[in-house]
Amino acid sequence: MNKRALLIGLLYCVTVIIFKLIILLGGYTLTRFGFYYSNIVGIFMIIPFLIIAIQQVRDKDFGGIISGKDAVRIALTVLAVAAVILSAYNYIEFNWKFKEIAIQYYNSPEYLQILKDWQVKQPERIKIDNFNKIIDEQIGALSASKAMTGKLFPLILIGLSGAFISAMIMKRGPRPGLN
Numbered sequence: 001m002n003k004r005a006l007l008i009g010l011l012y013c014v015t016v017i018i019f020k021l022i023i024l025l026g027g028y029t030l031t032r033f034g035f036y037y038s039n040i041v042g043i044f045m046i047i048p049f050l051i052i053a054i055q056q057v058r059d060k061d062f063g064g065i066i067s068g069k070d071a072v073r074i075a076l077t078v079l080a081v082a083a084v085i086l087s088a089y090n091y092i093e094f095n096w097k098f099k100e101i102a103i104q105y106y107n108s109p110e111y112l113q114i115l116k117d118w119q120v121k122q123p124e125r126i127k128i129d130n131f132n133k134i135i136d137e138q139i140g141a142l143s144a145s146k147a148m149t150g151k152l153f154p155l156i157l158i159g160l161s162g163a164f165i166s167a168m169i170m171k172r173g174p175r176p177g178l179n
Helices: 003-025 032-044 046-061 068-106 109-121 128-140 144-170
Strands: none
Touching: 003 032, 003 046, 003 068, 032 046, 032 144, 046 068, 046 144, 068 109, 068 128, 068 144, 109 128
16 A cells, blocks of 8 residues: 555545534534535545545656556545545444434424425325324434445445546556657
């Protein structure tokens, strides 16, 4: 494994963890941005780090030349570091704060309104009498592994796509005519 790729992977993790802690500790978790968009923003933040890692290794370690295979290897190193560290962070975050926040959300008027909207759309499937049962089932289904997997899958999907695209953009062979 390349040391620069490892360090850039760690830098990405630190950046995302700080971003998530700002959302979590700032009380923005149940806001529209915090609830719907903060995770995907953190995931897409990996793309510049992939490009920077490939560029740093290409320019400083490989003398300005890097094959597509080596570029993919560097990008996948960054992704592997991110997947391991952020999975551990997401597990810790869930057990530390997020489970309480999820329970608070399921018992909130906003979630009750969502249930009412669903009941209006599907009155034969969702009965008003079952709202408490639905809320209890949602709370009972909370688990750290589900939360961790739900955040890991998009990271792997976006990370793999970004790794291959970044590698193909950043690869550079020897210039023709130079001996």
